[in-house]
Amino acid sequence: LKIRTIKELLKAELLAGEKAIDLDILFACGSDLMSDVLTFVKEQTVLLTGLTNSQVVRTAELLDVSAIVFVRGKKPTDDILKMATDRDIAILTTQYTLFDACGILYQGGLRGGAGGGNG
Amino acid sequence: MLAEYSTREVCEEALAAVMDDYGTVIRRCYNVESWNFTAAGEAASDIKKVLKQLGINASLLRRVAIAAYEAEMNLVIHSVGGRLEMSVDTKKIVMVAEDQGPGIENIDKAMQEGYSTAPDTARELGFGAGMGLSNIKRCTDRFEISSKVGEGTHLEMHFNLEKR
Numbered sequence: 605l606k607i608r609t610i611k612e613l614l615k616a617e618l619l620a621g622e623k624a625i626d627l628d629i630l631f632a633c634g635s636d637l638m639s640d641v642l643t644f645v646k647e648q649t650v651l652l653t654g655l656t657n658s659q660v661v662r663t664a665e666l667l668d669v670s671a672i673v674f675v676r677g678k679k680p681t682d683d684i685l686k687m688a689t690d691r692d693i694a695i696l697t698t699q700y701t702l703f704d705a706c707g708i709l710y711q712g713g714l715r716g717g718a719g720g721g722n723g
Numbered sequence: 724m725l726a727e728y729s730t731r732e733v734c735e736e737a738l739a740a741v742m743d744d745y746g747t748v749i750r751r752c753y754n755v756e757s758w759n760f761t762a763a764g765e766a767a768s769d770i771k772k773v774l775k776q777l778g779i780n781a782s783l784l785r786r787v788a789i790a791a792y793e794a795e796m797n798l799v800i801h802s803v804g805g806r807l808e809m810s811v812d813t814k815k816i817v818m819v820a821e822d823q824g825p826g827i828e829n830i831d832k833a834m835q836e837g838y839s840t841a842p843d844t845a846r847e848l849g850f851g852a853g854m855g856l857s858n859i860k861r862c863t864d865r866f867e868i869s870s871k872v873g874e875g876t877h878l879e880m881h882f883n884l885e886k887r
């Protein structure tokens with residue numbers, strides 16, 4: 605799925621990182637625990653989370669995650685958005701809950717991508 | 724005793740690329756402040772940038788970046804402050820994370836997944852799940868940890884540049 609499609613599926617708003625919008629995404633991960641994200645996330649992954657601090661962008665940067673979706677309408681602060689823009693990471697915000705947003709993307713064809721099926 | 728460097732600044736002498744028998748060696752070191760969550764991740768981010776410029780392949784780059792970030796977060800969350808150092812030669816990448824305390828009481832326990840002594844503040848930021856050290860070990864080709872309560876912890880992470 606392209607990030608553009610993810611945006612449409614989740615009726616999401618793009619807050620930063622427009623440059624990344626046509627990148628292909630193969631996997632998704634829904635978690636508020638960056639510790640967990642760091643143990644299994646692969647490249648070409650979209651990260652869905654309710655956490656809006658700078659460590660989320662940092663984690664995405666180090667893992668080459670090219671899109672972050674903040675759930676339940678959460679919006680990070682401007683400095684975090686700037687951080688994402690500087691790193692070409694797309695930031696989306698959706699009204700859906702983490703569970704629903706993950707469900708919609710699963711239906712759209714994305715999978716967890718981890719060996720054990722977690723994600 | 725190694726000299727103190729100003730926060731996040733790359734040591735001048737370490738920047739110098741040295742030619743020796745093994746080829747070009749690059750060294751970088753970073754001071755990591757205790758409890759500074761704004762800066763947390765900057766060292767790992769810079770390490771990733773440097774290695775990317777060296778043309779390190781994507782999967783190795785990921786492993787090093789993850790280990791660097793976990794080690795840096797450990798310094799931020801658990802230590803009174805410390806340093807993260809990276810050096811590269813033609814055969815390997817070596818990272819060392821070192822702090823001045825408080826030290827780990829039981830290393831076996833600390834290595835267990837899910838075991839954590841992190842305070843709630845760290846958890847609120849998405850860290851402190853007790854996955855850090857085991858994740859670092861998983862990412863490395865060689866991993867060594869030693870620690871003494873009251874003195875500090877020393878972490879050594881090796882990554883072979885040849886295929887795993």
